[in-house]
Amino acid sequence: MSDVKTSPAAEPQTAQPPVRPIAWPAGVAGVVLVIAGSFLSWSYDGSILNDLSIDFYPGGLQILAIIAAVLALVLLLAERGPLTAMGTWLDATLGLRALGAGLTLYMALIVVAISVESDGLINVNPGAYVSLAGAALILACAWMLPLRQLRDLSKARLPAWSEILAIAVMMAAVLFGAAYALGLTDAWSFILCLLFFATVIVALVRTGVITWFGHVGQRHKKVLTLAAFVVAFFFPFTQGGSDANMSIATQVLIFAATAIGLNIVVGLAGLLDLGYIAFLGSGAYVAAMLSESAFATIDWHPPFPVVVLIGACVAATLGLIIGSPTLRVSGDYLAIVTLGFGEIFRLAMFNLDGINGPLLTNGPNGIPGIPELQIGGFNFGDEHTVAGLELGRFSNYYFLLLILIAFVILVFARLNESRIGRGWVAIREDEKAAEAMGVNVFGLKVLAFAIGAFLAGLAGTIKAHQDAAVSPDQYIFLESAFLLAAVVLGGMGTIAGVLLGATILKLLPEKLRFFSEYRLMLFGLLLVLMMRFRPEGLVASRRRQLEFHEEDEELAVAVEEERLIVEEAK
Known part of the structure; x- marks a missing residue:
């Protein structure tokens, strides 16, 4: 199947692309390896990267790898499993590719950081290599999975309380993420933390979660604004x-x-x-x-x-x-x-x-x-x-x-x-x-x-x-x-x-x-x-995006729909 997406209206929504038999098991195996490796020691020297040298006691960077692996598992379950209904709305394959690439780079940089800070690859313990292999397996799985035909996310609606809860969860994640990142004094740890956040954000963008969250924010503007200021208010207490x-x-x-x-x-x-x-x-x-x-x-x-x-x-x-x-x-x-x-x-x-x-x-x-x-x-x-x-x-x-x-x-x-x-x-x-x-x-x-x-x-x-x-x-x-x-x-x-x-x-x-x-x-x-x-x-606003991407017909339609909504509201 071609990797080029077709318009959501081009084919019936019930059409499902075939999945290569080895792809999904390989992805699950990669998730298991990343999590298992994160519970093992990554570094012989406990004085670097905020101590990643203790077995069965994950440090901060190891916990971040586990979080990324769990997100990858969610996307795999959206591809085949109990979350397939969600997978008809969100592009699990593109998100998994971004997550796999970012996680592989994350683990590779951790290996580099440990070797640089402790004078040699000999100080990198097996756990880091296990997690690196798992990340590479997730990336390989993502490229074996075909792209799906998706529904229009602007029509994806949940009960109002669920959408407000999603806003609260997102804002809480922003608060604790900012608190954790600012608390890092080691330069390598901070860079790796930024790479993790960038990976997660890109993955959420590619899946369409950020687009959906934008629609939710438009429907609950006051709640989103209030939540943002509540997060900012509580930041000093963290x-x-x-x-x-x-x-x-x-x-x-x-x-x-x-x-x-x-x-x-x-x-x-x-x-x-x-x-x-x-x-x-x-x-x-x-x-x-x-x-x-x-x-x-x-x-x-x-x-x-x-x-x-x-x-x-x-x-x-x-x-x-x-x-x-x-x-x-x-x-x-x-x-x-x-x-x-x-x-x-x-x-x-x-x-x-x-x-x-x-x-x-x-x-x-x-x-x-x-x-x-x-x-x-x-x-x-x-x-x-x-x-x-x-x-x-x-x-x-x-x-x-x-x-x-x-x-x-x-x-x-x-x-x-x-x-x-x-x-x-x-x-x-x-x-x-x-x-x-x-x-x-x-x-x-x-x-x-x-x-x-x-x-x-x-x-x-x-x-x-x-x-x-x-x-x-x-x-x-x-x-x-x-x-x-x-x-x-x-x-x-x-x-x-x-x-x-x-x-x-x-x-x-x-x-x-x-x-x-x-x-x-x-x-x-x-x-x-x-x-x-x-x-x-x-x-960027959609109008600003259209100035730089005039060839994007879907974006032009979205801008026109947004203009009509604003006019109707007036």
């Missing part, structure tokens, strides 16, 4: 009071909030801004100058809510100042102008030192010693005990940043669905056509710059207190480039995509510090691969 991990989490939230603001400018309005970090810096400098630091240069210390508004408004004003004269140009010219603005801001902060200009920023020394935030009687620098768990200062800032990012997401979502958002999208698609249709192109461009700058200024005021210092070196062009990369990598015009892109670009450099010399090379390689294989981003 870290055992670790300030290191919570520091990374707060940096991710600041970066994500700023990137969503940039997403308005780039993702919706289509304006390439290479100096966006200046708006974050302006909010941070306002908060520093109005703080009670001994190095603050303004003798006025208003309450923090007032500082937040002032910092955001100053950033928005800068957005108007840079936008008004420059937004009459576009494309490469606009990118050059905004790049220049970012550098002007940084150099201005150097020169406002009381010698070359007014004493506002202390020049290259910046403003250190910024005190902890205090709102009412709550000091964000104090430790608190909740349900017997210690929450440090970074946890306090984390909860404040959750409120901020909820506000930023709300603003972005409302604007995206509004008449203003449609105007921005029209400008992004074809500025001349939008202007011919009566869209106020210049006004909407300036508004995009101002709102994006306002949101970045909000994040900057909190960042100043969390970092306890500001200096010009924090706001260099490279930071603007990373913000733009988060938007492009995640998916322009989407919220979930930008959050994912910001998390990847902030988390990986922190956890993979031994790659510090090659960080930019790896970052560039990642972007090149993305532009080659998924130019629309990791999480």
